[in-house]
Amino acid sequence: MAQVKMYTSNYCPFCSRAKALLQQSGVTDLEEVNVDGTPEVRAHMTQLTGRTSVPQIFIDETLVGGCDDLYALEARGELQTMLKA
Template identity: 45%
Template sequence: MAKIEIYTKAYCPYCTRAKALLDSKQASYTEHDITMGGQLRTEMIDRAQGRSTVPQVFIDGRHIGGSDDLAALDRAGGLDPLLAQ
């Protein structure tokens, strides 16, 4: 099964939407809450090539992007194959 990581903040509707999509696929993921900033936020920005908005989603170390990027990947049929790995 794919290793999924998602960086989120509290009360973020885009984070909720991305997690709901992953939940609908019954995909397990590790959530990194960066609400308070700190080292995890810095890590996310580094991994996401400077992107500082949340969520930021990674599948098997590959940067997928935010909620809209995740949804677009799913609509294009590219999400399920990544999750099946």
């Protein structure tokens, strides 16, 4: 299974939704990087993604984007393919 990394924030409903979809999709080893209170980590995430909002989700080295992007990937039937790569 692919490696999944998600930049998150505490009490973020979109982070919770994204995590739930990933778990439903069989992801058991999710690397979560919390950006709260760590401006250098948020700055690194922004540099990698070009975005300041969370969640920001990577499957292997590919940036999926945020929660809506993850759900769109699932709706197109592409999420499982990426996770099994």
